[in-house]
Amino acid sequence: MKDINSSFQAAQWISNYLKHEITAEERILLDEWLKQETWHQELFNYILTEKNLTKDLLELSDTDTETRLSMIQKLIRKNRSPIRRFILPSLYIAASIFLVSCCVYFWHHSGNWSRSPHSVTDVFPGNNKASLKLDNGKTIVLDSTRESIIVQNEGIRYNDASKIITDHFKAQYYELSTPTGGQYQVILSDGSKVWLNAQSKLKYPSKFSKQLREVELEGEGYFKISNKGSSDEANQPFLVKTRGQIICVLGTEFNVSAYADEKQIKTTLVEGAVRITNPLMPLSQQSVTLVPGKQAILEGNTLKVKDVDVNSAIAWKFGLFRFQGTRISELMHYISRWYNIRIKMQGTVGQQKIFGEIYRTYTLSQLLVVLNELEDGKVKFILNKGSDNNYEILVKTNP
Structure with missing residues (x-):
């Protein structure tokens, strides 16, 4: 992507991904965009894995979203030629466009976007x-x-x-x-x-x-x-x-x-x-x-x-993990099968029961953010790299 217009297009694909409404064609275009530059993937991972950003996207009010989106669009117009106005059908799209556009803008123009020395690795869902x-x-x-x-x-x-x-x-x-x-x-x-x-x-x-x-x-x-x-x-x-x-x-x-x-x-x-x-x-x-x-x-x-x-019992057909008093060991079996990842549980944590609902379209990092907020944080779900360099989820009680 060479300009802000195309950055906004990428933002729309990402917002659709976050809303679980991305089409097959958009997913292909998003995948192509992620492969074009290393920082594209790093930016995408950052958005998906930062707990506070995920929480902010869910909690933004209509006023905050419109105000912040207006600010970034004005900032861009000062430095670029006029851009096409997007019709924003929902809060989530507006929030996502603001976030991604802001990151892309500062990457190109301000140098304020600093890449982490350790790129975050994510696991995509099935x-x-x-x-x-x-x-x-x-x-x-x-x-x-x-x-x-x-x-x-x-x-x-x-x-x-x-x-x-x-x-x-x-x-x-x-x-x-x-x-x-x-x-x-x-x-x-x-x-x-x-x-x-x-x-x-x-x-x-x-x-x-x-x-x-x-x-x-x-x-x-x-x-x-x-x-x-x-x-x-x-x-x-x-x-x-x-x-x-x-x-x-x-x-x-x-x-x-x-x-x-x-x-x-x-x-x-x-x-x-x-x-x-x-x-x-x-x-x-x-x-x-x-x-x-x-x-x-x-x-x-x-x-x-x-x-x-x-x-x-049938939540998987509708794109969900739904667990109402499900043993953690059983839930992690489902997750292992869907994300093709190993699970390691310490002690008797697998016998504990858990309640909640999570989209199966979440990346693994998104899913772990939600899991770690359940049950008042009494159980920790940690993504580790095993001795064979394959990733695994460690599940343990939180002292």
Whole structure:
């Protein structure tokens, strides 16, 4: 960026990022801007990691924002040719434009912006990342600027209608996989929708049979099952197979968490009804039927049902970590999976419960700022570099 106009454009991208409203195109442009100059990335990291700046952005009043923005714009006009006026749709955009423009201005004109001798390293959150494996062994890496794929008779397309697989290469079965820090959505041939969380796999056919709809899940997925299809497919029972259990549904919404590295398989019903079966259990205990607001937990050969905060269980689908009395060890497991980072906990701190809500779009440094303000600061979350030079979060009680 060579002038203040382009600096204001970068400020708009950053403000959209802070508001979690950045588009895929804007994210690409922001990434390009960050790579152009070392100080671009340093400025961006500074904005994201400084606790006081983050707090100020959230607490600025309308008057303060307008006044401060007016000051910086007047200062710029004294030294540059007239610039295009931005229409500011929200407080957050105005505050972010002021902050970034001020930093950029003083970097170029006053020399008052001093770079820290130690550049802050940040870890970005997960995003749309997945691969599609065909039954012939071929694997296709999906476009991270898209968010979903659609299974159709003529092959598979992205949600914007561009083709991935034509009929000539169509397989009988597909396996959609998300890595650590990835998520993706698929619309199945019957119109049902499945959202995959990080480190998850969904195996499904190119077309369901007229007798049964069946998929296999490893990891976590949110299902919205269609029963209003134009074909016979959507009128047949829908089965979700996971490790140790089978879920039978017909027109409903539910979440399943069935990670291989977790002891429990959790099925949470949002609406409709599902029947969960464990064929290894005694006949009288093999199945339970869930109603909305209930969660089935399978651990070993024990299947039980409890009331649950549904919003917490499905928060990931809406871009949130939501924890209401969640053990810190469980929360950090979610964070590790989403940010692809190791966790180290001292003593029994992992057994403590924590309450709060954080955007999954936050960078790791932003997330740690919020975590360290929870529970009156009784628990500390610290980003360290391990002996192998990989970053890890240290969690400990605050004396």
